[in-house]
Amino acid sequence: MTTDNHSKEIAPLSDPGIPEHVHRRTDTDPKAAKKAERQVAILFSISAIGTILFVYSYTFMSGDIFVFLPVMGSTNAKQLFLGLGMAISLFFIGLGAVHWAKMLMPDNEIIAHRHEFRSEESDREDFVKTVKAGAEAAGLGRRSLIKRSLGAALGLVGLTPLLLLRDLGPLPKDDFTKTSWKAGTRLVTDPGNRPIKPSDLEVGAVAQVLPELQPGELRKLENIGKDAVLLIRIRPEEFQLDAERLSWTHEGIIAFSKICSHMGCAVALYEQQTKHLLCPCHQSTFDVTRAAKVIFGPSARPLPQLALMIDADGYLVAKQPFTEPVGPSFWERDSA
C-alpha cells in the first residue's frame, strides 16, 4: 500500500467516550457548599415570609384599601398581597428545592444499561401457575352460578354509558330554522318592550328590537338568541338593493338579524358614517346599504334581512318570518 491510497480514506474516529465528569465547586470547596446551604435557607425563608404575608393580609387587611401601581393602576391592596404572598410562598419553595438539588445533592453520574423487557422464563411460568391456582381456589370452573351472574352484572354496567348517549338528543327539529318572527309580529324595543313607529327613528338612528310578547308570555333566553334584530334607519336613496329587498324596507328603515352568520355573535357595532355593521368576535363586516353583504372577514353569507311593513296602528311589524335560518351554518342547512 502506498500513501496515495491512504490519502483518499478517512481514518475512522475512535469513540471519544463520555467526557470526564467535572465536579461542582460545592463538591470540592466546603466554603462554597456552606454558601449554597445558606442560599437555600434564604430561599426557604423568603417563602415563609410570603406565607406570613398571605396570612396577615387575609386576616388583618381591610378590603377597601387601594394602592397605586405604575402599570396596573389603582389596585385593591388585600387582593394584591394575598396573591403576592401565595405566589412568593410557593415559588420560593420550588426555587430553594431546585437550588438545593443542583448545588448540594449527590453529583454522581450513574450509567444504567438497557436490558430486555421480557421477563425471565421461570418468572413467567411462576406467574401462570399463580393465576391458575387462584382461579382454582376461587372455584371459577366449578361455581358456574357466580360466573354467569358476574358476567350479567358486568354486561349491564357496560350498558350505562350507552344510556347516557341518549342525552345527546333529541334532534332539534326546526329550532335552527324557525324564529319567533311571524307575519304581523310587532317590533319592540329591548329592553322596554315598546312598539316602534317609523317616526320614532331619525335618519342615522338604530334600535335593538325583539318580537312583541303576547300578554303573560315570558321572554326565553334561547329565543332572544335567535330573535334579536337590529333596526337601522338611513336615507332611502342610499340603498343599493334589488326590488324585492327594497320592498322589505320602510322609508329607509331596514332590519337585520343580529346573530352573525359566521359564529353567532351579536353583530351590533353599527358605524353610522360608513353604514357598516361589524361583528366584534371575528371582524366580519357587513354593508347595510347592500343587504348586509359581507365586505370583510370570515362570514360566508349576509345577515338575514327581516321584511318590514306597517300595521293598521302605524307600528313597524314583520311582513313575514325570516326567509332563511338565522345564525351560523349547521349540517342540515341549505347553503343557498
Next chain:
Amino acid sequence: MNFISRYRRSKFFGPALLAAALFILGTTYSVASATTFKAVTPASDKTTLVAEGKELFARGCSSCHGLNAEGGSIAPSLLGVGAASVDFQVGTGRMPMADMSVQASRKTPVYDEAQTAALAAYVASLAPGPASIKSADLAWERSGDTAQGGELFRTNCAMCHNFAGQGGALSQGKYAPSVMGAEPGQIYEAMITGPQSMPVFSDKIITPAEKLSIIKWIKSAEAEPSLGGASLGRTGPVTEGLLSWTLGIGGLIGVAVWLASKAR
C-alpha cells in the same frame, strides 16, 4: 322670653316649634347652598351670540365645513346638526380636529365655554336641530335607575363601548371611545346626535328617563372600585391574555432555562 314660658305647655307648642325649626333649617340651607343663576341670555343678546359664533366659525371652522357650514369634501355639512352636536364636538375638544386621522379624539377643548355656546348658537340658527344639554340640568342622580341603566347599556352600548364602558375597536382604525370621565351632558348629547361613527338613539327608542339611567350606570361604573384585584383596564380577555402570555409564559421559559442549566 315671657311668652315662651307662658305658652310652652300649650298642645300647639310642639308642632309650632317643629314647623319653625324646619322653616329656619330649610331657608338657611337654601341660602347657604344657593348658586348664583347665570343670567339668561335676553333675546337681544341672542343675536349678538349668533354673530359672535358666526365670526368664530368663519375663522376656525369654515376652512373645512364651508363658509356657511354647507360642508366640503373633507367635512360634513352642519345644517341641522343642532346646538347639541356642536356642544359635544367642540366641548369635548374633538373639534377642531388635530389632524386628518380617521377619527377625532377627545382632547383639551380649544374654545372656552362661552365661545362654544356662541358657535352652537350660530350653527343652531342655520337650521333646527337638537338643543345642547347642560350637565347641571340633568337630574340623573335623582331620576336615574342604575340597574335599568346597566341593562340598557349592555343591550345598546356595550357592543361598541365595552361591557364596562372602557371603549373598543371598530373597523379601519376607528374606535368607540371610553365613556369613563365623560360629562353627563356630553353623554346625553352623544346619544341624541350620534357623533362620528355612533348611531343616534332616538328619544322614543331610549326615552329621556332611560338615558338618565344609562348616565347613572356609567357614573356608578366609573366610581366602582376594582375589589377583585388588578382590573387590567377592565377590557376582559385581551389584557388578561396578553399578561399571562408575556409575563406568565416568559417567566416559565426563564425558569426552564435555569432548571436545565448545569451547576458549576
